Amino acid sequence: MPVESLPLFPLHAVLLPGAALGLRVFEPRYLDLVRECGRAGHGFGVCLIIDGEEVGAVASAAAFGTEAVIEDFNTGDDGLLTLQVRGRRRFHVHKVRVRDNGLQVADVSWCEADPVEPLQPEHGLLATLLHEVIDKVGGEHSKAPESHFDDAAWVGWRLAEMLPLENAQRQVLLQTGDPHQRLQQVLALLPE
Template identity: 30%
Template sequence: MKLPLFPLNTVLFPGAPISLHIFEERYRLMIGQCLAQQQPFGVVLLRSGSEVSPDDPFIRSLRRQFNVDDDDIIREAVVPFEIGTIARITESQQFDDGRYLLIALGQRRFRVQYIIQHQPYIVASVTQLSEDTSTLSSDEVARLRRTYEQYWTTMARVTGREYDYEELPVDAVELSYWLAHRLHVDNQRKQHWLESDVATRLREATGMLNVELAMLPRSGQQRTGNVWPWSWN
């Protein structure tokens, strides 16, 4: 499968939405072609380099506007991770100056086999990845569900308010991505989860929820003023 790539400082999971403001010329061209051909693009986390080209006309105009010297610009080669997520555009709006606002939805994971072109944007030959559930057990799924419910029960107790929390997806694969998208961890951890099998994602998500539970006050603890004796992290 040939796929245009959008290297970003974010990790997109299957089933998760992403909102993008497209202002660089190369990505305006890429998105325009994706829309015209009704084709997806790939979102990959940056291993090194910048999301934005310092030589893009829009970026150069901003530098002139804010009196930024071109000599201060660091140019570093863009190197993305090999595993990313196919994104299909669900909503888009183009402005008179050519910029786009769009919403895309994560589809399936892929692995980059090799780069076909670098300019004006990266196009790669990719292979779609299947979901490995061979090591998944029903006990792990049940443990995660119990921990999730325990978290919100404890939150209600320590804050004195009820939470209308979201119901967990039934499917184990969908569940693993649902939590991976919502848990507040850094991009390195999210990329690790994207590359992992389903059982690993569920097991480590359960561990993260247990860490959050451990940070909540024990029974009988009270808050002091407006400050709780724990962190929302």
């Protein structure tokens, strides 16, 4: 399994494949990261912070994360750089180095892409729930083609993104490789 180098942006949030996330960037190490990604045309890794804070000292992050691809950037009212990123591929961290500026760079291997597989009958209720959530919340997924609601991976990721889950619960779902098993875990998280 080939290993690649990926700069990390640890957060108190879990970025899921296909999900959008807004970031404010002001620390020099992360401004460097954005410049580097812009020049090289690649993304960076977002991992959930296990111990530590987003600002200041280097934080310990989860061993699984999601590649973030910059879709848009701007300057906020406060003069800080704002990014709109989207989760792409999941990865597993093998080793982390810390540069002199405090930026963490990881050796990662990419997780297998989710296969496009139809929902199993026992998960049909989850597609209905997702329709209801999207009807209530709206947003970018309200224009999704109906075929997406029969794709086990897409339904699982969107529910993990939109349901009021704890970061630790989202992290478990992120680390689950099989879309049907992920849906089973989402089902177990729903109130009776």
